[in-house]
Amino acid sequence: MVDVFLLRFTHLMYGSLQMETIRCKKCGYVREETDSAPDYECPKCGVVYAKVEARLKHQEEVRLQAEAQLQQKMLEEKESVEAQLRQIALAKKAKQEAEAARKKISIKTYRCHN
Ligand SMILES: [Zn+2]
Numbered sequence: 001m002v003d004v005f006l007l008r009f010t011h012l013m014y015g016s017l018q019m020e021t022i023r024c025k026k027c028g029y030v031r032e033e034t035d036s037a038p039d040y041e042c043p044k045c046g047v048v049y050a051k052v053e054a055r056l057k058h059q060e061e062v063r064l065q066a067e068a069q070l071q072q073k074m075l076e077e078k079e080s081v082e083a084q085l086r087q088i089a090l091a092k093k094a095k096q097e098a099e100a101a102r103k104k105i106s107i108k109t110y111r112c113h114n
Contacts, residue, residue: 025052
């Protein structure tokens, strides 16, 4: 009983290792054990897996690079907008302070006149 279980278990493990599905990244064909084509190429469309993967990897790298550049650009734009907002806020504060100072002076002047 145990042996049978163990046997089935090992068979499953071995089987799953053997059956590691190789799917063609070009045409999507899943390789069968009965396929006679060399294991580095797709039996259906004849493409070499490594070549497709290298191309996909390259495309992914290009995409990631473009994405990183875009993010960098967005970050720079955000920083520039934030800097502008900070300047506006500073200018507003300076204006308010100047107005407050003027009011104080006018109150003093008013008081002096009385
Ligand atoms: Zn294929």
